[in-house]
Amino acid sequence: MDIAEIEAALKKLYVVSKTESRAGFPHFRNAAEGETTDEA
Numbered sequence: 001m002d003i004a005e006i007e008a009a010l011k012k013l014y015v016v017s018k019t020e021s022r023a024g025f026p027h028f029r030n031a032a033e034g035e036t037t038d039e040a
Contacts, residue, residue: 020027
């Protein structure tokens with residue numbers, strides 16, 4: 001894995017986590033309550 005691949009993975013993780021945060025962490029809340037959603 002080279003630096004460009006790492007940067008791309010980190011950027012994707014940042015965007016996904018920021019979106020989840022702004023939405024109030026619905027996937028985390030569902031998982032904490034024992035529910036699962038399988039979104040990719």
